[in-house]
Amino acid sequence: MAGIDLSANMLGGEIPWELGNLRHIKSLNLSSNFFVGPIPTTFGGMEEIESLDLSHNELSGPMPWQLTQLSSLGAFSVAYNNLSGCIPNSGQLSSFSMDSYLPNTNLHNITQGDTCAAPGPDPAVGKDVEETPSDPVLYVVTAAGFVLAFWATIGFSFCHPYGRSVMLKL
Missing domain, CATH: 1.20.5 (Single alpha-helices involved in coiled-coils or other helix-helix interfaces)
Structure with missing residues (x-):
């Protein structure tokens, strides 16, 4: 099977951990649903995955370190969730721009001192993101x-x- 696209299907609950058993899948798109809870650690076993989109859900908890094992990953997004903790700075996850992670306000970069720093604008873009005033x-x-x-x-x-x-x- 090349890929599964279940985006925008109003699916809810936790993401089934069994999806991580799909070792030879190339693409998984679960974006724009109502998934809650953590990202399954079993996703680290999807050895051949090239595209993983979990954006626009209500996922929470830390980024599983097991995702750093996804060496074929070329497209990745967990944007617009409620993730927290640190973004792993190893493997393919460190190669993606901050657009893949924003605006998870409690999700931070690991700095040189191995401490978390709040994500800022992507330096590759070259411009600051303006915030809408809410006063x-x-x-x-x-x-x-x-x-x-x-x-x-x-x-x-x-x-x-x-x-x-x-x-x-x-």
Whole structure:
């Protein structure tokens, strides 16, 4: 069997550990489902896998070190999950950009001192990722500005002589 694509099928629960017994599979796509729990450590036994996509689920827990044994892996993503701990810095997993791991806020790089560091923007991309502000004060000030501008326009249209002349011509 070359590959299994079960993406976007609304599957839930834990990923069956038995999938790791598929030693000769080339591609496994379980993205965009509702899988929870850890990534099965048995996935480290998929000796010939070239593409593994577990993104857009609700997976949690650490990255299994067994995944570092996947030497044929050319495409990999666990982005948009709830993973935690350190990203293994050995094997193929260290060759993938941070796009494969973001935005797992509790998943970190291993730095030179073998400690975890929060993932930052991918240096290969060459640009910082802008964060969307989520400050409620910003939203209130913006809304108040729009309301004020609206009423100032209405007031000008009816109270100022030029505004009245424009309105009378309509």
